[in-house]
Amino acid sequence: MDRIVIIGAGQGGLQAAISLRQEGYTGALTLIGGEAGLPYQRPPLSKAYLKSGDAAALRLRPESFYDKNAVELVTETWVDRIDRAGRVVHAGDRSFAYDHLILATGTRNLRPPIPGAERCLDLRTLADAQTLRTVLDSPKRCAVIGGGFIGLEFAAVARGLGHDVTVAEAAPRLMARVVSPEISSYFKDLHKRLGTVLHLGDPAAEVTGAGMVLKSGTEVAADIVLMAAGVVPNAELAGEAGLEVNNGVVVNDRLLTADPDISALGDCAVFPDPTTGRPVRLESVQAATDHARLIAKRLIKGEDMPYAAVPWFWSDQADAKLQIAGLAAPGDATHRRADGAIFRFADARLSAVETVNNARTHMQARKALAGPDVSRAALAAVDYDFAALA
Ligand SMILES: Cc1cc2nc3c(=O)[nH]c(=O)nc-3n(C[C@H](O)[C@H](O)[C@H](O)COP(=O)(O)OP(=O)(O)OC[C@H]3O[C@@H](n4cnc5c(N)ncnc54)[C@H](O)[C@@H]3O)c2cc1C
Incomplete structure (x- = not known):
């Protein structure tokens, strides 16, 4: 194998490059990312970074890493097509040939179809977090759509900085998709203690110049509205190339698509849960990095092992x-x-x-x-x- 191309220069894409070199891969290695700058970690964006503004601390590897490890990092470049027959990916007028392709395209923020949603701010990329920091440089009334991890982490930091915060969540409890009712209740008490106003079971129905209006008719006055209502996997590229997509890029227990030359990992990949066999897509640093390590071992060492890592996750709120x-x-x-x-x-x-x-x-x-x-x-x-x- 002489040419490996990775699409997506985030947590998992970079880990794949690191692990491929660690496993002894000596061929050409290209890491293509749509964002500007060096690959960085997202978790602090809704935690420490909002307070510190220290972007350098987010970098996953220093600039010297890429030269030293012969990783061709191509930034601000969106891959728009995969030609599976020709084994080449296209990004505008550039093309990159591969022997093996790794899809590490992650997710983007979901925009529920509610009027005015385009007025909302996001918290997914460093650029989003930089915008939020600028906006929060003076006292603000913040409305948050979504009582999941990111919305609540933002709420805790914003309250800590002295802003007014209101969170609207469609489900009757916080983080309902992923935690027990007991943990939801613990965090409900915590956020109330912090002074955040919570509206549970009452989704945002409209975003206006004055804030947001909830389904119940309640009007929440706000200077900014953060959209934190979940994500959509970036799987269109795979789908358009004829690969199976079902809430993400479908892979087998080796993290391989139906095309033996294309693997997928991290937030964009749907894989069989090792314990139950049911298809799952995880949004965590652990999954992205463990996926990357397994793929590198398979490609370079020929280790034909099923993915079996125990999932784990963390969230810091106050x-x-x-x-x-x-x-x-x-x-x-x-x-x-x-x-x-x-x-x-x-x-x-x-x-x-x-x-x-x-x-x-x-x-x-x-x-x-x-x-x-x-x-x-x-x-x-x-x-x-x-x-x-x-
Ligand atoms: C604010 C925030 C807080 C988080 N906190 C935690 C936490 O506390 N704990 C935890 O475990 N996880 C957390 N996560 C989730 C974690 O960051 C992700 O699970 C992880 O980054 C997934 O890695 P990935 O490589 O799959 O995707 P990403 O890191 O999202 O990288 C995907 C990259 O692919 C690029 N891309 C997509 N399509 C293309 C294309 N066609 N061409 C070129 N580039 C493309 C994207 O621009 C992006 O840079 C958080 C995420 C966010 C946004």
Whole structure:
């Protein structure tokens, strides 16, 4: 293999380049990204960066890395077509030939079809975060559409900086898609304590020059409205090239599409969940980086291993660090341990553990979930104490 091209110079795309070189790949390596500048990490955009404005601290690797590792970084370049038969990708009048292609195109913000949505600000890219920082340089009334991780992280920082914040969430509870009702309730109390006004089960119906109007008719006066209502995978490129797309680029348990010359990873990839086999698409640094490592091992070392990493995730909201090990479905049962750790179960099997400011239990849970099945009965027998399992 002499030419590997990666589309998307974000967290996963860059990790793929790093891992390919680490595994001993010596051929040509091109990393193409639509954004300007060096690849950077997104998580701090809704956390530390909003406070510090330190863009250099976000860089995943220094400029010298690319020359030193012979990674051709092509920035501000949008790939618009994949020619699978010719094994070449096109970006305007430029083209890049490949022996293997890695799709790491991530996601973009969802724009729900509500009147005035075009007035909203976003928080996905460094450019978005820079705009928000500028806007927040004087006291503002901020409205947030979406009570998920990004909307709530922004809300916590904005409140901390002294701005007025109102969050509207369509679901009856916060972060409903991904956490238990107990954790939703913990964070509802936290944000209320911080002084954020929450409207749950009441989605934004319109964005106006004066703020937003909710479905209930409630008018929220605001100087800015942040849209944080979820994302859409950037999968059109793959779909137009005839690859299967279903809420993302569909790959098998080797993270390979139906085309043996094209892999996909990270936020844009739909892969079989190692435990349940159901197709999942994760939006996390962990998935993007672990996917990249597996693909590099397969391409360079010929290691034909199924993807089996335990998912994990974190979110910082004010002084609360939420950590999730594993992957629960919304209907999974919950058990609340005395210290507040939430154990989730799909039937009798542990599916996830959610903790707040409890890194020890989080790490224990990741270890346990990577081991042989941890059953509800086994955990109940030791009073949900991982240490006593051994
Ligand atoms: C504000 C914010 C906070 C977050 N906080 C956390 C957190 O606390 N913990 C956590 O685990 N995760 C967090 N995430 C999610 C995490 O950042 C993503 O899961 C991760 O970046 C996914 O990596 P990726 O490589 O798949 O996609 P990305 O990092 O999004 O990179 C995809 C890149 O591909 C480029 N691209 C797309 N199409 C093309 C094309 N046709 N041509 C060229 N380039 C293209 C895009 O411009 C983008 O730069 C956060 C995300 C955001 C936005």
